[in-house]
Amino acid sequence: MSRPTAPGVPAPVWEPDPIEAKAARITEFAEFAARRTGVTHPDYTALWEWSVEDLPGFWSAVWDYFGILSGTPYDEVVDETPMPGTRWFPGTRVNYAEHALRADLPGPAIISVNEDGSEVRTSWSELRRQVGSVAAWLREQGVTAGDRVVGYLPNTTHAVVAFLATASIGAVWSACGQDYAASGAAARFTQLEPVVLFAADGYRWNGKAHDRRSEADELCALLPSLRHVVRLPVLGLPREPGDDAPWETVSGGADEPVFARLPFDAPLWVLFSSGTTGVPKGIVHGHGGVLLDHHRLLGLQLDLRPGERFLWYTTPNWMMWNIVVSALLLGGTIVLYDGSPVHPDPGRLWQLAAEHRAVLLGVSPGYLHGSTRAGIEPGREYDLSSLKVLGSTGAPLTAQPYLWVRDHVGPRVQVVSVTGGTDVVSAFAGSAPTTPVWPGEISAPMLGVAVDSWDAEGRSVVGEVGELVVTRPMPSMPVGFWNDPGHQRYRESYFDTYPGVWRHGDWVTRTPHGSLIVSGRSDATLNRHGVRLGSSDVYAALDSLPGIQETLVIGAELPDGGYWMPLFVVLDKETELDDALRTRIKEAVRTRASPRHVPDTIVSVPALPHTRTGKKMEVPVKRILQGVAVEKVAHRQAVDDFDALAYFSRFAPGATVDGAGARHA
Structure with missing residues (x-):
């Protein structure tokens, strides 16, 4: 009504x-x-x-x-x-996990669906059993409250179980999807000095199975604090014999979860x-x-x-x-x-x-x-x-x-x-x-x-x-x-x-x-399809490409609900932005940063604007791309090269993208 x-x-x-x-x-x-x-x-x-x-x-x-x-x-x-x-x-x-597992209902707690249509249903009692088993294994390995446990995992039941088991004993959890390269995951995890890593063999995306065993191995090598690695068979790929623990063993016990009650602000x-x-x-x-x-x-x-x-x-x-x-x-x-x-x-x-x-x-x-x-x-x-x-x-x-x-x-x-x-x-x-x-x-x-x-x-x-x-x-x-x-x-x-x-x-x-x-x-975080990525991740992916002096990536929300993510590049004098270089740039972002954040277009510009302390002026450029006048986004005295900033006005709404067609319809 x-x-x-x-x-x-x-x-x-x-x-x-x-x-x-x-x-x-x-x-x-x-x-x-x-x-x-x-x-x-x-x-x-x-x-x-x-x-x-x-x-x-x-x-x-x-x-x-x-x-x-x-x-x-x-x-x-x-x-x-x-x-x-x-x-x-x-x-x-x-304890968070104690509350997450206190329901006792007849239906499933988790329904996990893979892209290929396969499905796994996990009851509340089975979820408690798996969490209890993984938690018991963690305690057996000497993991205690405050230790860090991390996951390099797709969105499956395994990730939920590993997290709840970690939380139940008071250890601290962090996860990263496998669309991140090993270096991108390591940039996060190395800060935590984790003692255990849960790593899947791969994930499915757009009709293809992506084998991530070598990326997981590389990630392990980049985390010197690791004491144990648990391998998860999401794709069911063969596993080399070694010291790593198989998920089937770690989660196969019959232990009831035991919850460590912690101070309200415990991590x-x-x-x-x-x-x-x-x-x-x-x-x-x-x-x-x-x-x-x-x-x-x-x-x-x-x-x-x-x-x-x-x-x-x-x-x-x-x-x-x-x-x-x-x-x-x-x-x-x-x-x-x-x-x-x-x-x-x-x-x-x-x-x-x-x-x-x-x-x-x-x-x-x-x-x-x-x-x-x-x-x-x-x-x-x-x-x-x-x-x-x-x-x-x-x-x-x-x-x-x-x-x-x-x-x-x-x-x-x-x-x-x-x-x-x-x-x-x-x-x-x-x-x-x-x-x-x-x-x-x-x-x-x-x-x-x-x-x-x-x-x-x-x-x-x-x-x-x-x-x-x-x-x-x-x-x-x-x-x-x-x-x-x-x-x-x-x-x-x-x-x-x-x-x-x-x-x-x-x-x-x-x-x-x-x-x-x-x-x-109002800042410059890239936020495509709800998945955020720092511009620094894109810059790091392109650092080693020859012929590129500097890059600037922008994620701009548009009035029609769209999202435009251009990459601006400053090239060496002898380098040309041809199709081959565009392909190399996109592949580098796809494999070294994230496939979700491959730029929509790549444009060569003569120079990039910086603050007086040398920081790229991402937010002012973004606002120009959204239609704000150059004079309103930054003071002249705050920019090392105001002409370089003003150059981006040609990419504002209604303008034409240099060498890449219309900026807007």
């Missing part, structure tokens, strides 16, 4: 059904909170305002509502230390967010912060119930993989898919959602745009009667896909566009079963997240673009960065612009009716 809209407010494309909204978990939670405080919250906005004004009241209500298990009571919910030193639930002792995992320069930064999240936040995110905002099936297309090196695993916390069944989302045809993810009766399907904006271009009719071609929520993240979602979903998927499917990040392994804004959805907009801030839009002077702005900030602490904010004495790099990353306030690096507009519109990254 549609409600009248105020003058000037766009009409929602989706509105909550009153009966379904009343039955939603978030409604039950609001009533639960009201009984504790004596204050009722008549709508989502009122509930959100309370959740950010009374952080102790809100987060203690989340703790009790979801029955968080702790060996000891907490002394207080949150202390008064300003960000980033805020402490949550001091005195408690928790759970290290996720790597690709910065624009330097080595990737390792972001450390704690057991308690993830537990609490993901119960709130999945249980209240997405209304996931025990036994419901959750499918979000992701890879193990993206934070969405961690959120997918957290569906186990709510008793949800996770559907893992390892392969190309468009093989053998663009309807693959819709097909999977139908076959496995997914209640929630998560995709990228690029996949939705691709489905539109392919002329797919998911609502007619597949049985999506179980689908309630279609999630989208990784990049801003423009208005057109919302309308397309309504018309071609189903009018009662709620499009939930979310914005968040690896930094907090969560979301800042999204939707709930009780919030309307407007085309091209993110419905509302998440409960407990004091998100705002600030101008350069730190003033809150509505109706204009500003920096996305979080003005009050969240429990899932990082414990810190790995190898960051005094939290210096952590502070520089988020708190230098507005001291004591988190600046995330997104352009965002708060609308008068309470929604948010994200315009893209």
Whole structure:
């Protein structure tokens, strides 16, 4: 039933059904909170305002509502230390894996589907057995709380089991997908000095099996701290005899998992967010912060119930993989898919959602745009009667896909566009079963997240673009960065612009009716199809190519929802950018960095602009490519060669790409 809209407010494309909204978990939670405080919250906005004004009241209500298990009571919910030193639930002792494995349901815990269509279903009891067996093996090898265990793995059940086993004993997990070359994975893992590596023999992509045994061997050689390697037979390739442990042996025992209860902020995992320069930064999240936040995110905002099936297309090196695993916390069944989302045809993810009766399907904006271009009719071609929520993240979602979903998927499917990040392994804004959805907009801030839009002077702005900030602490904010004495790099990353306030690096507009519109990254992280990569990874892949003096790669979000990733190269005088060199460049990026981040076009330029300290001016160039005037992106005195910066205006919207055809239609 549609409600009248105020003058000037766009009409929602989706509105909550009153009966379904009343039955939603978030409604039950609001009533639960009201009984504790004596204050009722008549709508989502009122509930959100309370959740950010009374952080102790809100987060203690989340703790009790979801029955968080702790060996000891907490002394207080949150202390008064300003960000980033805020402490949550001091005195408690928790374990993420204990909560992920506490469900005892008749259906599967995990459904793992490979690109070739083969499928493995793992029951809750079998998942507990495998986790217990791997954990027992780790303890036998001397792995203890605080040790690092890493995975070079595709998106299969093996990765989930290895992670939960690691977490159960208090060791620290980190993973990297096998589309990364050994050098790229090592750039992350060497920082952690891991003692155990779980490495698969390969993965499937776009109809081909990719043998990664030699890459895994190279990775082992690059990690001198390793004491043990576990080999996983994802492709079933022959294994050379040696000292490495086979997965069949490691996971074949009958041990019940034993959970080490740890302080709330004990490290759970290290996720790597690709910065624009330097080595990737390792972001450390704690057991308690993830537990609490993901119960709130999945249980209240997405209304996931025990036994419901959750499918979000992701890879193990993206934070969405961690959120997918957290569906186990709510008793949800996770559907893992390892392969190309468009093989053998663009309807693959819709097909999977139908076959496995997914209640929630998560995709990228690029996949939705691709489905539109392919002329797919998911609502007619597949049985999506179980689908309630279609999630989208990784990049801003423009208005057109919302309308397309309504018309071609189903009018009662709620499009939930979310914005968040690896930094907090969560979301800042999204939707709930009780919030309307407007085309091209993110419905509302998440409960407990004091998100705002600030101008350069730190003033809150509505109706204009500003920096996305979080003005009050969240429990899932990082414990810190790995190898960051005094939290210096952590502070520089988020708190230098507005001291004591988190600046995330997104352009965002708060609308008068309470929604948010994200315009893209205000930094230069490459973010294609929701998979982020640092520009430094691309530069490193091209360092050894002869004839190239310098490179600049840009990922630019476009007004039509597209994403343009050009590579600009400065060549030696005797080198020509011909087809052969373009092929070598693309192959180097594909094999040494990531096949997902091969540039759309390669353009020769006479020079690159730098700051006075020698840093490539990636963000100013990106803004020029998005249509901002050169004079507004940088001061002349801040650039070593302003003419080199101004040169990029020829690649702005409506211009022509030198030697590579039209920049835009």
